[in-house]
Amino acid sequence: MSSPGHASTPTQISSGPLDSAPVPDYTEFHPRWYRPQVSTYWWLGKWAYVKFILRELSSVAVAWTVAIILLQVRALIRGPEAYLRFEHRLSAPWMIALNVIAFAFLLLHSITWFNLAPKAMVVRVGGKRLPAVLISGPQYVAWIVISAIVFVIILSRG
Amino acid sequence: MAQSIQLRVSRYSPERDTQPYFQTYEVPLKEEWVILDALNYIKDKIDGTLTFRWSCRMGICGSCGYMVNNEPKLGCATFLTQYTPGPVIIEPLKNFPIVRDLVIEISDFLEKLKKVKPWLIHDDGNESGEYLQTPDQLEEFRQYSMCINCLLCYAACPISGLDPVFVGPAALALAHRYNKDSRDQGSAERMAVLSHPEGIWGCTFVGECTKVCPKHVDPAGAIQQYKLAAAIDGIKQFLMPWGQRQENR
Numbered sequence: 001m002s003s004p005g006h007a008s009t010p011t012q013i014s015s016g017p018l019d020s021a022p023v024p025d026y027t028e029f030h031p032r033w034y035r036p037q038v039s040t041y042w043w044l045g046k047w048a049y050v051k052f053i054l055r056e057l058s059s060v061a062v063a064w065t066v067a068i069i070l071l072q073v074r075a076l077i078r079g080p081e082a083y084l085r086f087e088h089r090l091s092a093p094w095m096i097a098l099n100v101i102a103f104a105f106l107l108l109h110s111i112t113w114f115n116l117a118p119k120a121m122v123v124r125v126g127g128k129r130l131p132a133v134l135i136s137g138p139q140y141v142a143w144i145v146i147s148a149i150v151f152v153i154i155l156s157r158g
Numbered sequence: 159m160a161q162s163i164q165l166r167v168s169r170y171s172p173e174r175d176t177q178p179y180f181q182t183y184e185v186p187l188k189e190e191w192v193i194l195d196a197l198n199y200i201k202d203k204i205d206g207t208l209t210f211r212w213s214c215r216m217g218i219c220g221s222c223g224y225m226v227n228n229e230p231k232l233g234c235a236t237f238l239t240q241y242t243p244g245p246v247i248i249e250p251l252k253n254f255p256i257v258r259d260l261v262i263e264i265s266d267f268l269e270k271l272k273k274v275k276p277w278l279i280h281d282d283g284n285e286s287g288e289y290l291q292t293p294d295q296l297e298e299f300r301q302y303s304m305c306i307n308c309l310l311c312y313a314a315c316p317i318s319g320l321d322p323v324f325v326g327p328a329a330l331a332l333a334h335r336y337n338k339d340s341r342d343q344g345s346a347e348r349m350a351v352l353s354h355p356e357g358i359w360g361c362t363f364v365g366e367c368t369k370v371c372p373k374h375v376d377p378a379g380a381i382q383q384y385k386l387a388a389a390i391d392g393i394k395q396f397l398m399p400w401g402q403r404q405e406n407r
Binding site: 034119 | 362378382
């Protein structure tokens with residue numbers, strides 16, 4: 001976009017045969033636009049924007065969870081003592097609180113991801129676009145079934 | 159129902175003011191009146207200096223987009239009675255420079271629109287001039303062709319405000335409209351412009367553009383579909399670089 005500061009360049013009007021007086025430089029009219037500034041706290045103005053920021057923040061929780069799992073694997077490789085130390089660290093109250101928050105963010109991350117899928121994927125059957133629920137639905141079902149299997153495995157071993 | 163309602167309208171005169179301010183007007187509250195009727199009442203009966211864009215009065219021209227109580231709305235499609243008891247706060251659309259009162263400067267959008275080549279591109283040497291299309295092929299892009307360039311989506315999109323080079327929802331949706339058209343062969347040309355951090359990848363899927371669209375165009379959906387297509391295209395180019403030219407056509 002051209003900005004008020006430097007958009008207009010003076011243009012000399014060509015003098016026609018009828019012009020007898022000297023022709024002044026003509027500067028294209030350029031009003032002073034008002035440019036509203038976006039506040040740092042723009043996202044607090046609307047619940048939809050707050051939800052968006054929370055969803056973006058959820059990627060930090062995903063990264064945190066990945067790091068925890070990698071540390072868990074490392075502890076597992078190093079042997080029973082290392083794993084006990086790791087478990088002890090995880091059982092600290094602040095760590096439990098942090099992981100509960102991370103879990104909430106992971107839920108938000110997963111749900112918003114599944115809800116995005118029907119937006120990005122257009123599946124047509126017999127010329128008609130499949131309704132969103134038929135695209136996100138199977139993903140929710142798979143998510144719940146896989147989570148249930150994991151729970152059963154953990155509880156049956158515990 | 160009350161007899162009248164207050165409108166707090168944002169005013170800005172480039173010759174006189176350093177920043178916008180609000181002016182309050184009292185207008186009759188009629189059941190059949192939309193925001194645009196109220197603004198025209200002010201212009202005709204109370205204050206002739208109030209400046210705003212409008213034209214068709216029926217959601218076709220896309221001229222009368224304003225922020226109404228901080229939501230982007232078409233003035234001709236938003237009833238006054240929705241906002242009783244008032245006041246109704248009317249401001250120019252967000253994320254654009256303000257020329258005067260409710261009039262915004264849109265040349266930046268027009269430049270972006272031109273960049274995405276929103277027209278049919280042919281290179282198949284069809285000399286008959288006729289391109290047949292089935293109803294199913296029309297259905298592929300019809301929704302995206304409904305855009306009236308009212309710019310409500312740009313006012314709702316925080317990325318458009320934060321990142322002025324972002325191509326933005328309407329222009330991207332219109333690019334998608336032509337890519338999806340069976341008569342068009344310009345998707346590779348558009349991909350070069352759109353598969354770019356300032357194009358589709360600038361969108362973080364806030365989704366508000368779709369919510370405010372008065373014509374149900376769903377720009378957010380168009381952009382996500384485009385992202386998927388670009389990602390698949392990228393993978394194809396990586397896996398089969400020798401097949402790139404044919405794939406893009």
